[in-house]
Amino acid sequence: MGSSNWPDGYTIFDSTGITRVETDKDGTKKEYKITEDEWRKAHPEHRNSGCQDCKFVQDRETPFIYFIPREAKEKAGSNPEFVGNFTMPGWTGHAGFYIFKCQECGTVCADYPHGYDAYGCLYLKCTDQNCFASLILEPSEVRHIYERENVVAPPDREDLESELREVIDQVERRGIRVIMPGANASKKGLLRRIFNLKS
Structure with missing residues (x-):
C-alpha cells in the first residue's frame, strides 16, 4: 500500500507506545522508541500524496454510495468486481474496492481486501451491520485480485x-x-x- 522513508524493519504499536525494530547487516536487532509525529512524518497520509490512481473517501461506505453506478450495484453477484482504488483517513496507501453480493444475507456491498484468514487468504467483509459474513478470496478463483493488490497469493x-x-x-x-x-x-x-x- 504505502512506502516508508525508513530502512527495512518493522514497527510495533502497543500500550507502551511505538517501537521501531531494525536489523543491522550483521543480523543484530535494534529497538528504539519513536514518537507519533516521527511515525507520521515517515508515513504521510496517502490522501496528500497527489496520487492520480485513487480517490479519497471518509469511510468504506462512501464509495458504494457516491462512486459506484446503479447498474454495477444491480449486476453485483457473488464474484467480486473491481470498482476503483480509494484511500481513507490514516492510510499511507490506497486499496482496491470490490463490489459483491453477500452470500449469507444478500446485501450488495463494496469493500477492500482484508487479511488474513487461517489459510492466509484475503477476504471482503459484508457491510450489513447485522451480518458478520466474509467472502474469502480463494486464490484459485480470484488470483487477479491478489495481483491487482500486489499481495502474494497463498497456496490453494x-x-x-x-x-x-x-x-x-x-x-x-x-x-x-x-x-x-x-x-x-x-x-x-x-x-x-x-x-x-x-x-
Whole structure:
C-alpha cells in the first residue's frame, strides 16, 4: 500500500507506545522508541500524496454510495468486481474496492481486501451491520485480485488440506491416532517435525 522513508524493519504499536525494530547487516536487532509525529512524518497520509490512481473517501461506505453506478450495484453477484482504488483517513496507501453480493444475507456491498484468514487468504467483509459474513478470496478463483493488490497469493486451500491429510496419514500409519480440529498449515509443519517426517 504505502512506502516508508525508513530502512527495512518493522514497527510495533502497543500500550507502551511505538517501537521501531531494525536489523543491522550483521543480523543484530535494534529497538528504539519513536514518537507519533516521527511515525507520521515517515508515513504521510496517502490522501496528500497527489496520487492520480485513487480517490479519497471518509469511510468504506462512501464509495458504494457516491462512486459506484446503479447498474454495477444491480449486476453485483457473488464474484467480486473491481470498482476503483480509494484511500481513507490514516492510510499511507490506497486499496482496491470490490463490489459483491453477500452470500449469507444478500446485501450488495463494496469493500477492500482484508487479511488474513487461517489459510492466509484475503477476504471482503459484508457491510450489513447485522451480518458478520466474509467472502474469502480463494486464490484459485480470484488470483487477479491478489495481483491487482500486489499481495502474494497463498497456496490453494485444497492443496494445503490435501498435504495435511497426507501428513496425518503418515503419522497414523505409525500407530498414533491424530485428532486435530481446525488443523492448519502450521500444525502440518509441527507434525512433520515431531514425527521426523519427510516433506
